Amino acid sequence: xxxxxxxxxGLSAALSPQNLMWVALGVLxxxxxxxxxxxxxxxxxLAILLPLATRLNPTTGLIFMAGIYHGAKFAGSTGAILxxxxxxxxxxxxxxxxxxxxxxxxxxxxxxMSVLSGFIASTFGVLALTVAAPAVASFAxxxxxxxxxxxxxxxxxxxxxxxxxSRVKGxxxxxxxxxxxxxxxxxxxxxxxxxxxxxxxxxxFEFLPIVLGLFAVAEVLVRVxxxxxxxxxxxxxxxxxxxxxxxxxxxxxxxxxxxxxxxFFVGALPGAGSTIASFxxxxxxxxxxxxxxxxxxxxxxxxxxxxxxxxxxxxxxxxPLLSLGIAGSSSTAVMxxxxxxxxxxxxxxxxxxxxxxxxxxxxxxxxxxxxxxVLNLPLIPMWVQMLKIPYWLLYPIILCLAIVxxxxxxxxxxxxxLMIVVGIIGYALRKLExxxxxxxxxxxxxxxxxxSLRQSLTISNNNPLIFVERPISAVILxxxxxxxxxxSTVRRRSAKVRPPMSLPSSSLTPSAVTNRxxxx
Amino acid sequence: xxxxxxxxxxxxxxxxxxxxxxxxxxxxLGGALLIGALNMPLTGQDHVPGPGFFPSVLSGxxxxxGLALAANAxxxxxxxxxxxxxxxxxxxxxxxxxxxxxxxxTKRGLGRVLIVWLAFAGTGFLVGVLGFVxxxxxxxLFLLVGPSRRRTPRQIVWALVAAVVVPLAVxxxxxxxxxxxxxxxxxxxxxxxxxxLGSGMLDLxxxxx
Numbered sequence: 098x099x100x101x102x103x104x105x106x107g108l109s110a111a112l113s114p115q116n117l118m119w120v121a122l123g124v125l126x127x128x129x130x131x132x133x134x135x136x137x138x139x140x141x142x143l144a145i146l147l148p149l150a151t152r153l154n155p156t157t158g159l160i161f162m163a164g165i166y167h168g169a170k171f172a173g174s175t176g177a178i179l180x181x182x183x184x185x186x187x188x189x190x191x192x193x194x195x196x197x198x199x200x201x202x203x204x205x206x207x208x209x210m211s212v213l214s215g216f217i218a219s220t221f222g223v224l225a226l227t228v229a230a231p232a233v234a235s236f237a238x239x240x241x242x243x244x245x246x247x248x249x250x251x252x253x254x255x256x257x258x259x260x261x262x263s264r265v266k267g268x269x270x271x272x273x274x275x276x277x278x279x280x281x282x283x284x285x286x287x288x289x290x291x292x293x294x295x296x297x298x299x300x301x302f303e304f305l306p307i308v309l310g311l312f313a314v315a316e317v318l319v320r321v322x323x324x325x326x327x328x329x330x331x332x333x334x335x336x337x338x339x340x341x342x343x344x345x346x347x348x349x350x351x352x353x354x355x356x357x358x359x360x361f362f363v364g365a366l367p368g369a370g371s372t373i374a375s376f377x378x379x380x381x382x383x384x385x386x387x388x389x390x391x392x393x394x395x396x397x398x399x400x401x402x403x404x405x406x407x408x409x410x411x412x413x414x415x416x417p418l419l420s421l422g423i424a425g426s427s428s429t430a431v432m433x434x435x436x437x438x439x440x441x442x443x444x445x446x447x448x449x450x451x452x453x454x455x456x457x458x459x460x461x462x463x464x465x466x467x468x469x470x471v472l473n474l475p476l477i478p479m480w481v482q483m484l485k486i487p488y489w490l491l492y493p494i495i496l497c498l499a500i501v502x503x504x505x506x507x508x509x510x511x512x513x514x515l516m517i518v519v520g521i522i523g524y525a526l527r528k529l530e531x532x533x534x535x536x537x538x539x540x541x542x543x544x545x546x547x548x549s550l551r552q553s554l555t556i557s558n559n560n561p562l563i564f565v566e567r568p569i570s571a572v573i574l575x576x577x578x579x580x581x582x583x584x585s586t587v588r589r590r591s592a593k594v595r596p597p598m599s600l601p602s603s604s605l606t607p608s609a610v611t612n613r614x615x616x617x
Numbered sequence: 618x619x620x621x622x623x624x625x626x627x628x629x630x631x632x633x634x635x636x637x638x639x640x641x642x643x644x645x646l647g648g649a650l651l652i653g654a655l656n657m658p659l660t661g662q663d664h665v666p667g668p669g670f671f672p673s674v675l676s677g678x679x680x681x682x683g684l685a686l687a688a689n690a691x692x693x694x695x696x697x698x699x700x701x702x703x704x705x706x707x708x709x710x711x712x713x714x715x716x717x718x719x720x721x722x723t724k725r726g727l728g729r730v731l732i733v734w735l736a737f738a739g740t741g742f743l744v745g746v747l748g749f750v751x752x753x754x755x756x757x758l759f760l761l762v763g764p765s766r767r768r769t770p771r772q773i774v775w776a777l778v779a780a781v782v783v784p785l786a787v788x789x790x791x792x793x794x795x796x797x798x799x800x801x802x803x804x805x806x807x808x809x810x811x812x813x814l815g816s817g818m819l820d821l822x823x824x825x826x
Contacts, residue, residue: 272678285661288668489760501787530632554666
């Protein structure tokens with residue numbers, strides 16, 4: 098049966114009143130959590146609400162999470178446009194033009210355009226995912242351990258080389274994540290590793306304390322350190338003032354189209370994520386625009402393109418997640434963890450083994466975006482009020498919720514302590530500009546990565562050449578090497594172009610933001 | 618050289634020193650983990666890679682990366698601060714001033730972080746002794762009137778209200794509505810309708826996880 102037909106049946110399953118309620122609730126909660134300063138990244142919002150989602154049945158729980166994800170993303174762009182604060186790395190580009198628009202009194206159209214282009218892009222993203230994901234899955238059905246190993250390595254290479262200032266620091270983050278994943282009993286031999294005889298560690302580190310410490314607690318500590326109140330710009334209160342005019346839409350149609358396509362393909366690369374998608378689409382839209390000079394000074398196209406990419410990327414990112422079982426970003430890492438908690442192993446077999454889960458979830462991505470337009474666009478004035486809630490009132494609540502989340506996974510005080518320790522470590526890592534995203538991805542993918550490595554070497558009699566002798570794994574590894582090489586060349590060249598000391602080194606370059614709040 | 622650039626250079630110098638210390642610490646951690654990994658069987662039956670294989674490779678890599686970080690930092694300290702190629706942005710070298718510059722770490726800022734974290738750690742301990750609701754109430758009250766110095770009568774009233782309402786609301790949502798267990802402490806103080814436990818007022822279907 099073809100993909101689109103499955104999508105329709107998935108949509109009808111997702112459209113049950115209960116699921117609709119949860120996707121609406123997810124969008125609302127995601128927006129609230131995302132709009133609160135300090136929990137801006139979808140990964141942190143998802144992690145805080147994961148205990149709740151895992152109480153639901155798998156389909157509803159995943160639909161709920163899709164809603165949260167969309168809500169938090171929307172909240173990210175609101176903060177970027179109104180406060181010039183990119184809550185997550187992927188909304189950094191949105192600050193460029195979105196905030197200029199807000200300053201010149203056009204916050205309404207900027208917000209409206211971001212929702213509209215996001216909706217169009219998401220529609221395309223979900224439709225393309227419907228066609229592409231089963232195709233990728235059936236292509237990957239013969240993938241053995243070497244191919245899986247190569248894929249994870251490619252994803253890690255991409256995320257390390259594209260996020261953060263320093264590749265050494267990115268690789269340090271990745272290595273720590275993989276090492277954290279080895280703690281506990283070895284799956285093949287049962288041998289205890291790094292448990293120090295502690296019974297709590299025999300099953301390894303629990304996911305929630307790690308992700309809550311690394312994202313929620315560390316983010317709170319970073320915010321507590323900097324105490325700056327930021328001004329909010331006046332926002333229109335009527336829905337009509339929010340809608341971009343017909344002329345605006347006509348002007349932005351090329352930007353939306355290009356952003357949508359770029360976002361989808363970049364998102365489908367494991368490890369690239371929405372940060373890269375939004376940057377690439379912005380530059381692409383600027384190059385094909387009839388008014389490139391307006392970019393950076395408050396161009397609606399400069400809002401439409403990255404926001405389109407940001408949303409179609411969600412569809413793209415679901416391809417490696419669902420068909421290959423590889424998380425390409427912090428948010429999809431949380432999603433992957435949720436799938437595993439539900440006992441659903443993503444991978445080539447998912448589409449045949451769990452069609453009743455996978456198709457409603459894909460459909461709910463679309464539903465989540467629809468709810469976003471229906472619920473959030475009229476509520477924008479209310480959300481803006483929430484932006485004004487002072488941080489000193491919020492962060493104690495965030496920390497209390499973190500305790501609940503860490504404890505809830507297996508009713509363990511050990512996990513609460515673990516989260517508290519991981520929190521201060523995560524804070525130190527952020528101050529050192531060691532990015533948390535590769536660490537979380539490596540932690541989630543670690544067990545399977547190790548298994549595939551050991552199985553590959555078992556197949557080949559400990560001959561490491563197996564990874565380049567198998568054609569598909571060789572191609573994947575070659576691709577990874579090519580990308581890493583290309584990125585380092587571009588970096589070196591762009592460094593040469595700029596004269597030394599042309600900017601204060603503490604200024605927040607996009608890469609530095611990526612480093613601080615990587616969450617894509 | 619402008620004043621702004623001078624501050625920038627001081628930040629760079631400080632961050633190089635931090636990198637040097639961090640690199641050495643990470644190398645030591647890698648070394649310690651390597652010793653641990655070498656005590657695990659490197660190979661399993663029939664010489665296939667065993668449980669110690671992956672940790673050995675990784676901890677060795679971590680030690681090497683830590684040394685590389687320290688060496689880079691030492692080089693940049695010796696040469697004096699300069700513009701580092703690594704700060705160039707991959708995709709748009711011109712997009713530099715997107716967000717306001719991050720303020721440098723001050724003693725006061727670090728002090729605030731430590732106070733909040735220590736209070737948080739203390740709460741983590743208290744939750745195990747007193748249970749979630751009293752510990753969270755104390756934590757919220759402390760944070761709202763303690764380090765933030767918001768002590769007008771009005772603010773104290775709000776802090777008291779938040780300290781009572783938030784823990785009870787969280788407790789109600791998670792325990793009564795979602796039938797998740799929260800820590801009740803050594804004395805077993807319940808702040809929930811225990812009869813609701815196990816059923817949950819929202820029908821959530823079978824429990825996973």
